[in-house]
Amino acid sequence: MTAATTDEKPWYMRGNYAPVEDEITATDLAVTGEIPRGLSGLYVRNTPNPRDEGSSHWFFGDGMVHGVRFDDGRASWYRNRWVKTKKLEQELDAMDPAVMMDRYASAANTHIFPHAGKILALEEGHFPYELSGELETKGCLDYGGKLQTAFTAHPKLCPETNELHLFGYGQLPPFLTYHVLDAKGELVHSAEIEVPGPTMMHDFMITRDHAIFMDLPVTFDLQKALAGDIPIGWDESYGSRIGVLPRFGTNEDIQWFEVENCYVFHPLNAFVQDGKVVCDVGRHAYMWRDSMEDFAPSYMHRWTFDLATGGVKEEPLDDLSHGFPRVDERVVGLRHRYGWVVGERAGAEGGMSAPSVITRYDLETGTTATHDFGPTSQAGEFVFVPRTEGAAEDDGWAMGYVYDQARDASDLVILDGAQPEAEPVAVVHLPRRVPHGFHGSWVPDPA
Numbered sequence: 503m504t505a506a507t508t509d510e511k512p513w514y515m516r517g518n519y520a521p522v523e524d525e526i527t528a529t530d531l532a533v534t535g536e537i538p539r540g541l542s543g544l545y546v547r548n549t550p551n552p553r554d555e556g557s558s559h560w561f562f563g564d565g566m567v568h569g570v571r572f573d574d575g576r577a578s579w580y581r582n583r584w585v586k587t588k589k590l591e592q593e594l595d596a597m598d599p600a601v602m603m604d605r606y607a608s609a610a611n612t613h614i615f616p617h618a619g620k621i622l623a624l625e626e627g628h629f630p631y632e633l634s635g636e637l638e639t640k641g642c643l644d645y646g647g648k649l650q651t652a653f654t655a656h657p658k659l660c661p662e663t664n665e666l667h668l669f670g671y672g673q674l675p676p677f678l679t680y681h682v683l684d685a686k687g688e689l690v691h692s693a694e695i696e697v698p699g700p701t702m703m704h705d706f707m708i709t710r711d712h713a714i715f716m717d718l719p720v721t722f723d724l725q726k727a728l729a730g731d732i733p734i735g736w737d738e739s740y741g742s743r744i745g746v747l748p749r750f751g752t753n754e755d756i757q758w759f760e761v762e763n764c765y766v767f768h769p770l771n772a773f774v775q776d777g778k779v780v781c782d783v784g785r786h787a788y789m790w791r792d793s794m795e796d797f798a799p800s801y802m803h804r805w806t807f808d809l810a811t812g813g814v815k816e817e818p819l820d821d822l823s824h825g826f827p828r829v830d831e832r833v834v835g836l837r838h839r840y841g842w843v844v845g846e847r848a849g850a851e852g853g854m855s856a857p858s859v860i861t862r863y864d865l866e867t868g869t870t871a872t873h874d875f876g877p878t879s880q881a882g883e884f885v886f887v888p889r890t891e892g893a894a895e896d897d898g899w900a901m902g903y904v905y906d907q908a909r910d911a912s913d914l915v916i917l918d919g920a921q922p923e924a925e926p927v928a929v930v931h932l933p934r935r936v937p938h939g940f941h942g943s944w945v946p947d948p949a
């Protein structure tokens with residue numbers, strides 16, 4: 503379906519949501535400031551980038567990764583590459599129920615995550631695709647045929663064991679399955695978790711001891727899918743509950759807690775404190791109620807679950823409308839002090855194309871620090887890169903892509919983790935704009 507004029511195109515095909523048309527490789531990137539000496543590795547982010555205009559929603563566009571390679575303080579290259587999936591190569595329609603059910607037919611457009619020497623391009627309805635360090639597609643992973651469900655786009659890497667905890671949800675039973683990959687990347691645990699129906703579970707959490715599932719009222723309707731309509735939406739009557747499962751547990755071991763109705767795309771992190779499980783999450787009061795354009799903003803919110811009494815405490819932490827919360831990967835599942843989010847710029851207008859800022863929460867002092875890129879700039883998700891493995895939680899850099907509407911250009915901006923509000927440490931100027939997208943990772947070089 504090709505729109506006749508630009509104005510008729512949906513929002514996700516316009517402005518900086520519009521896809522780029524080709525793959526490029528650029529070297530000798532221009533830099534303002536100074537890239538820290540010793541910084542070596544790959545920053546890479548995933549983005550829906552439909553190769554044709556047939557995508558029926560932003561969420562279904564073919565995955566394209568955009569990466570910048572650093573070698574000891576030098577930005578060696580920028581590359582953008584489509585993930586060469588079965589869906590892309592065979593030009594399959596993501597809305598076709600047969601494609602939804604074909605686990606190899608991923609759009610691979612949501613996250614990119616390193617584990618056990620592999621770089622995984624992820625989308626929550628299908629299997630992972632493995633990419634090389636130069637962002638070429640190596641193939642689809644089904645873990646020797648052992649993986650029988652989808653693989654979430656938001657697995658959690660335990661920083662102490664290097665196990666990858668994850669889940670898969672399905673439109674048909676089993677609706678939810680918990681999995682663990684060991685430090686070598688072998689699938690070593692799978693357990694079906696009972697939930698009342700086909701809930702769209704986008705993300706989850708771990709603590710040092712638990713896996714935590716968010717069973718929330720955005721559900722699938724296969725009849726709508728068969729009729730060619732968007733098959734996901736708000737279902738008030740489904741209810742909202744959070745399941746706390748001991749790591750490597752099974753359905754018999756889970757403890758469920760009812761919470762006030764809401765939706766959470768992205769938690770910040772979870773940890774255990776005084777025998778209670780504390781979860782900091784980006785909470786939407788509702789999601790996709792009347793249409794996919796009808797949703798409440800996300801605010802930082804804390805749930806505290808008392809495992810001994812079954813008690814639940816809910817408290818708003820902040821009134822900043824935000825997206826893309828991230829902690830330092832070294833504190834995933836452990837008590838965090840800092841959290842990084844993309845925040846709404848004060849007074850900003852423009853909806854999905856409004857300018858945005860990067861805010862760092864300090865949850866110990868209850869303060870925030872904000873980097874404002876100016877009135878025409880929109881920041882994507884920022885990830886934290888520690889200076890060294892043992893550095894303090896703010897000793898390093900936060901980096902991500904920032905699009906400047908005035909120049910129609912994108913930069914990779916590197917902020918000082920301890921002083922995010924200060925001038926960027928370095929700005930790597932990219933040879934092309936990077937469309938707005940989803941999630942990324944820092945891929946450190948092998949030790």
Ligand SMILES: [Fe+2]
Binds near residue numbers: 656704
């Ligand atoms: Fe996500």
